[in-house]
Amino acid sequence: MELTNIPYIASSSSSSCFYYSYSGCACRGRRDGKLAIKASAAGSKHAADSVRSQLFEQETEDSLSGPRSSWHIRRRDFASAILLPFLLPRISISIAAEIYDASIIRSGVRSVLTKAKAAGVLRLVFHDAGTFEIGDKSGGMNGSIIYEVDRPENTGLNRSIKILRKAKEGIDNVQKVSWADLIAVAGAEAVALCGGPEIPVRLGRLDSSTADPTGKLPEETLDATSLKTLFSKKGFSVQEMVVLSGAHTIGGKGFGSPIVFDNTYFKVLLEKPQTSSTDMAAMVGLRTDWALTEDDECLRWIRVYAEDQARFFDDFRDAYIKLVDSGASWRTA
Numbered sequence: 301m302e303l304t305n306i307p308y309i310a311s312s313s314s315s316s317c318f319y320y321s322y323s324g325c326a327c328r329g330r331r332d333g334k335l336a337i338k339a340s341a342a343g344s345k346h347a348a349d350s351v352r353s354q355l356f357e358q359e360t361e362d363s364l365s366g367p368r369s370s371w372h373i374r375r376r377d378f379a380s381a382i383l384l385p386f387l388l389p390r391i392s393i394s395i396a397a398e399i400y401d402a403s404i405i406r407s408g409v410r411s412v413l414t415k416a417k418a419a420g421v422l423r424l425v426f427h428d429a430g431t432f433e434i435g436d437k438s439g440g441m442n443g444s445i446i447y448e449v450d451r452p453e454n455t456g457l458n459r460s461i462k463i464l465r466k467a468k469e470g471i472d473n474v475q476k477v478s479w480a481d482l483i484a485v486a487g488a489e490a491v492a493l494c495g496g497p498e499i500p501v502r503l504g505r506l507d508s509s510t511a512d513p514t515g516k517l518p519e520e521t522l523d524a525t526s527l528k529t530l531f532s533k534k535g536f537s538v539q540e541m542v543v544l545s546g547a548h549t550i551g552g553k554g555f556g557s558p559i560v561f562d563n564t565y566f567k568v569l570l571e572k573p574q575t576s577s578t579d580m581a582a583m584v585g586l587r588t589d590w591a592l593t594e595d596d597e598c599l600r601w602i603r604v605y606a607e608d609q610a611r612f613f614d615d616f617r618d619a620y621i622k623l624v625d626s627g628a629s630w631r632t633a
């Protein structure tokens with residue numbers, strides 16, 4: 301597998317933050333970086349410094365007046381997404397090269413993502429990262445999905461790639477982002493947008509320039525034993541496999557609302573839709589979803605998550621972080 305080195309190296313200055321978090325990461329550098337871009341775009345280091353000090357004052361004010369509402373955060377991010385193309389021509393390449401601002405990636409993603417598109421984007425994460433295999437260290441979260449859209453298991457994912465390509469073009473104009481980082485952040489955004497947990501995502505993945513080996517993703521006809529074997533080859537426990545499968549709570553498989561990320565997936569599975577006499581109910585879920593209920597260990601976790609949504613969110617967050625770090629190669633600062 302060939303890896304492309306991305307021509308941007310984040311500086312260790314306060315304008316870079318290697319973690320992205322959905323809501324108001326306490327990292328001052330993230331906001332600092334975004335405002336610094338605006339100031340730098342105006343062509344003056346002095347201006348950048350002055351924005352940093354304004355920011356500090358603003359944050360002091362924020363901390364005195366309590367947290368800003370998510371509406372404020374969204375409005376601000378939306379505004380910066382809109383501003384990106386206008387700022388671009390005025391940013392010098394040397395300045396852009398120093399910046400790796402997570403909020404820019406997030407804003408770019410938010411400008412193209414809707415709840416209706418969230419499921420496809422989240423599925424993209426599994427289909428990029430899920431090719432990983434510990435044994436031969438092949439596959440993983442490396443953006444290779446863009447070379448694999450013609451595979452039968454990836455049918456329909458072209459739509460999600462197209463959506464993210466739009467975001468990528470806007471973001472790349474300000475700072476180059478790898479497909480792997482973009483998809484990892486987009487999946488986390490998709491989950492949060494549908495009401496799921498907020499997931500911090502480490503940044504700095506390198507992209508592969510070739511497709512991953514075939515035959516690494518689970519077929520939808522697998523039974524629980526085969527699923528367990530397949531996931532363990534990727535480093536996932538049974539609990540992690542079950543909690544990640546909870547991603548099917550959004551999308552078109554019939555587990556409650558297609559745009560609400562909650563624990564309905566597990567509740568519905570306990571009702572054994574596959575045994576229903578009505579056609580509609582029997583359409584709910586994949587065979588692999590049903591298979592989980594036929595295995596004692598999986599069933600125990602299904603019960604835990606059906607009863608405790610907060611536990612589902614916590615464990616999903618942890619497993620998602622593991623998934624998007626699977627087999628990733630990281631750039632060095």
Ligand code: HEM
Nearest residue numbers: 419420422423426456518519520544545547550551552588
């Ligand atoms: C356990 C093994 C899995 C199998 C066999 C599997 C297979 C599938 C299949 C066949 C679909 C339907 C695609 C379609 O409607 O065209 C689907 C949908 C989906 N999968 Fe999986 N999947 C698995 C695990 C996962 C995991 C781990 C994730 C993410 C963490 C995930 C995320 C999704 C999402 C969000 C959808 C809905 C997509 C939409 O409706 O647009 N899946 N999956």
